[in-house]
Structures are given as structure tokens and as C-alpha cells.
Amino acid sequence: MSSIAVVASKPELIRKLILTPELNPAGVYVLKLCKDGVWNTVIVDDLLPCDEYDRPIFAKTKGNQLWVCLLEKAHAKLYGSYHALKSGHAVEGLVSLTGFPSQTLQFEHDSKAMDTKRLDVVWQTLLPCSKAGFLIGISCGRPEVSEDEYEKVGLVSNHVYSILQVRSISGLRLLQLRNPWGDHSWKGDWNKASRLWTPQLLEMLKPPKEDDGTFWISFQDTVKYFSKHYEATNVTPEWRHGMYFLPPLVKSLLYSQPRRRP
Numbered sequence: 001m002s003s004i005a006v007v008a009s010k011p012e013l014i015r016k017l018i019l020t021p022e023l024n025p026a027g028v029y030v031l032k033l034c035k036d037g038v039w040n041t042v043i044v045d046d047l048l049p050c051d052e053y054d055r056p057i058f059a060k061t062k063g064n065q066l067w068v069c070l071l072e073k074a075h076a077k078l079y080g081s082y083h084a085l086k087s088g089h090a091v092e093g094l095v096s097l098t099g100f101p102s103q104t105l106q107f108e109h110d111s112k113a114m115d116t117k118r119l120d121v122v123w124q125t126l127l128p129c130s131k132a133g134f135l136i137g138i139s140c141g142r143p144e145v146s147e148d149e150y151e152k153v154g155l156v157s158n159h160v161y162s163i164l165q166v167r168s169i170s171g172l173r174l175l176q177l178r179n180p181w182g183d184h185s186w187k188g189d190w191n192k193a194s195r196l197w198t199p200q201l202l203e204m205l206k207p208p209k210e211d212d213g214t215f216w217i218s219f220q221d222t223v224k225y226f227s228k229h230y231e232a233t234n235v236t237p238e239w240r241h242g243m244y245f246l247p248p249l250v251k252s253l254l255y256s257q258p259r260r261r262p
Helices: 002-007 011-017 067-079 090-098 116-131 147-153 199-205 219-225
Strands: 028-035 038-045 102-106 135-140 159-169 172-178 214-218 226-232 241-246 250-255
Touching: 002 067, 002 090, 002 135, 002 159, 002 226, 011 028, 011 090, 028 067, 028 090, 038 067, 090 102, 090 135, 090 226, 116 135, 116 159, 116 219, 159 199, 159 226, 172 219, 214 219, 219 226
Parallel strands: none
Antiparallel strands: 028 038, 102 226, 135 159, 135 226, 159 172, 172 214, 241 250
């Protein structure tokens, strides 16, 4: 569930989902998830499906953390089975975990077909969303890029990364991404050992010294190796919402701009 990795970049959102935050000796946990715009309380136990080596069949974590498995099991209960989670889109997971309005923005199918104007449009979408604190995930994988090339540059295809920062500095367009697996770091331009780093940029952006899955990458390389990104609007108390009806009485939820405070 790649959307969990995106939401995990803001731990306070994860804490809101798990209503039993401490280890429960009874093995019972209460969580909440958003489905069809309604928050649901979901109660699950800590019995997980495992293989013959006692390893979880589905979600796995480093350090035997339980919360990811509980979130996955809560989704499976809410939607009927683990099998029901097999297909779907990351943006659906973002809505389930946050309740925020979310959208998917697709890059061109061929990265070489993206002209300067189109690139500027994508960049001008990403930059303000990042500054506003939106949750953003980005999907790695393009049909014109081979698996060998992805392995060579240290990326994992058919995989969703979190966008932690989007920065425009002295004409440079850079993004800080995170691989939720905590490894397979980027080996191209702006990796931690790149000669492109100046003392000023090192001080401003502080690239990671360890291989923790976090890295900086240029916007050009992002478009080359990634195909689309997902955004979840960070709805704050300043936002208001209203209900309206469209024929034939289809209920819709409309989010407006933040209210101006006197």
C-alpha cells in the first residue's frame, strides 16, 4: 500500500488513524478510515496471515513494526478481503487515509514529448502544492525506460515514492524524494556523492549522508523516470465546505478556498 508510505511522511496523520496507540496485550486495535467520504471505525486483531516461515504474507516492515500491518488489515476488513486491495490507485489510498480531496496528474506518456511549456505547467503545479504542505506521491515507471536502466540509476519501477520537498534555487529545479523501502537510493545527478553540490547548496538542502531512501533529483530526471504524481489537499480548519445537488439529485462535495479571517 504505497499510499501509506506517502502519508507516513506526516506522522501526525498516522497517529490520528490509530486510536489504540500502545501495544494491547489483548491483541485488539481500533483504527479509523475514510470510505466514500465517511469516516469508519474499524476494529481488528493482531492475527496476521503468514507464510510457512512465519513471515507476513502481505505488508512487511523493518523492525517488526505493527502499525502498517494493522492499517492494511483494517482496509481489508473495510473492503471485504485482502484480495480487494490487490488493484486500485494510490490516490484512492490517500483519500482513505486522510479524507482529503485528492487528484492524479499524469505526465505525457513519452517524456521526450513534453515541451518546455508543458514542463513549466507541471512544475508550477508541484511547487505551490509542496509549499502548501500537500501530501504528494510520485509513481516511478515509464514504458520507454528498461528495467536495466532503472536498476542502473537506483530506482524501482512500478513503485510510488514520496515527494518531501520541491525547491527552486538559482534556476535549479530540484525535488527531494523518499523510497519507503529505505534503500535503492538514486545514483544519478544530485545523489549524495554528486560533484554538482556546492557548499551553499549543501548547507541549504542538506542531502542525506546515509542510504535511508531519501535523495535529491532534478526535475528533468523526475519527468524522465516517473510517470505521474498524486496530491492530497491539506484541508485545515480555515477551509469550509458546502453541499450542493446536481440532476438527478447526485450529492457532491465542493471545497472552496480558505476563508479570510477578519
